[in-house]
Amino acid sequence: MEMSETTRTLQRHLENARFEVLPLRGVVEQVGNLPEGTTVTVTSSPKKGVEATLDVAARVRGLGHHVVPHLAARLLTGPAHLAAVLDRIEGLGMTEVFAVAGDSAEPAGPYPDALSLLRAMEELGRRPSRVGITGYPERHAFIPDATTISAMSEKAAHADYIVSQICYDPHALASWVKDVRARGVVLPIHIGVPGVVDVHRLLRISLKIGLGESMRFLRKQHGVVTKLLTRYTPEELFDELSPHLADPAYGIAGWHFFTFNEVDRTDRWRQDLLARIGEVPA
Numbered sequence: 001m002e003m004s005e006t007t008r009t010l011q012r013h014l015e016n017a018r019f020e021v022l023p024l025r026g027v028v029e030q031v032g033n034l035p036e037g038t039t040v041t042v043t044s045s046p047k048k049g050v051e052a053t054l055d056v057a058a059r060v061r062g063l064g065h066h067v068v069p070h071l072a073a074r075l076l077t078g079p080a081h082l083a084a085v086l087d088r089i090e091g092l093g094m095t096e097v098f099a100v101a102g103d104s105a106e107p108a109g110p111y112p113d114a115l116s117l118l119r120a121m122e123e124l125g126r127r128p129s130r131v132g133i134t135g136y137p138e139r140h141a142f143i144p145d146a147t148t149i150s151a152m153s154e155k156a157a158h159a160d161y162i163v164s165q166i167c168y169d170p171h172a173l174a175s176w177v178k179d180v181r182a183r184g185v186v187l188p189i190h191i192g193v194p195g196v197v198d199v200h201r202l203l204r205i206s207l208k209i210g211l212g213e214s215m216r217f218l219r220k221q222h223g224v225v226t227k228l229l230t231r232y233t234p235e236e237l238f239d240e241l242s243p244h245l246a247d248p249a250y251g252i253a254g255w256h257f258f259t260f261n262e263v264d265r266t267d268r269w270r271q272d273l274l275a276r277i278g279e280v281p282a
Contacts, residue, residue, distance in 0.1 A: 009245040010238065011277050013254040014270055018068075018163075018190060020258050023048055023056040028063070030263035036064040041256075044072035046104040050085055058092050067094050068132065072102025073111035079124060081109065082117075086126045096130040098163070099155075115151060118158035133159040135189065137167040137176035156185045163256045164192045170240030177250050188253035191241065193234040195259040195266030233269055 018039040021027045031040055042057045044050065050072070057069040069089060076082050089097060099114045099121075111117045114133060121127045133155045156162070162180075167173050177189060234255075244250045259266045 005246045006242050007277060010242065011274065013245070013252075014274050014277075017255040017257055017270060019195075019263060019266070020192075020256060021056075021060075021263065022261050023052040024261060027261045027263070028056060028059045030261065031060050031065065032063050033264055034065065034267055037066060039066045039068060041068040041098055042070060044070040044075065044100065044102055046072070046075065046102060050075050054085070054088055054092075057089075057094065061092055061094060066096070067092075068096045068098050069094065070100050071097045071117065072100050072104070073114055073117035074102035074104040074107040076111050076117070077109040079120065082111075082120055083124055083126060086121065086124070086128070089128065095128055096132070097128050098132040098134075099159070100134060113151070115155050115158075118155060122158065127158075130160045131158065132161050132163055132190075135162040135164045135176070135180065137164050137173050138169075152180065153183060153185060156187050159187060161188045161190060161253060163190045166192055166194055166258055168237065170237055173237075174241065174244055174250075177244070177252065181249065181251065186251065188251055190253050190256040192256045192258055193237055195257040195262055196233050196269040197260045197262045197265070235273065 016039070018041060019031070019034060020041045020043060021031060022043050023045055031038075034040070040060050042053050042060065044053050053069050053072075057067045061067045071085065076085065099117050101113045111120060118131065118133075121131075133152075135152060152162075162185075164173065164176070167176075173191065180189070234257075238255075241252075245252055257266050257270075
């Protein structure tokens with residue numbers, strides 16, 4: 001029996017999955033175990049600042065990976081600072097950035113959000129070759145729905161792809177992708193999912209970043225919370241989304257793993273799933 005188009009698409013997405021890490025001690029060693037050329041994104045921390053992100057990104061780049069530093073608008077003090085950061089990114093051989101507002105309570109300069117940052121890079125004539133932006137399948141903790149919808153359309157005009165925030169509800173994800181397409185946004189979408197992480201850490205971070213709808217979804221599902229508390233993997237989410245993977249109308253570009261620095265566990269699970277997919281009879 002031949003492998004279905006959906007299964008081939010899942011296999012391709014797994015082979016080319018993106019791994020997101022936090023700029024913390026020990027993460028470079030974990031990333032070193034990934035296959036060379038893996039796309040690794042490095043988040044931004046308001047406490048550690050821009051330099052921490054770029055320092056980790058430089059070390060990961062030295063391992064032979066394709067590195068995407070997060071560029072937080074609220075940490076940049078102005079055009080000169082932005083130009084210097086972009087100079088360093090280019091000098092490190094990195095051609096892609098991920099534009100976010102950042103979690104700082106107050107902006108350090110004239111860029112309060114990702115849209116102002118995207119416009120500023122273009123005004124400077126310093127836009128990297130590829131730029132990613134965030135999508136919100138569920139309500140944001142601090143931003144009204146109407147604002148995130150409007151911002152998505154405006155940001156999309158300056159970006160190359162979207163990465164969705166964590167969402168545990170496959171139906172909400174699929175519905176959100178359809179809504180994005182209905183609004184005329186055609187950028188490829190990488191579906192953001194938690195990697196294979198300690199579930200207590202996963203729940204703490206999920207609540208912290210405001211994923212209330214997902215938490216309510218989980219509470220309503222008989223046995224799901226128990227399953228999470230014993231062993232979480234993204235596989236069930238993949239299974240539920242599988243009908244949409246090969247549908248060009250959805251434009252799903254692949255998976256983006258939020259590893260919370262549990263890179264080894266996430267990659268071992270990925271490799272195991274790839275092996276099982278490869279066992280499909282020819």
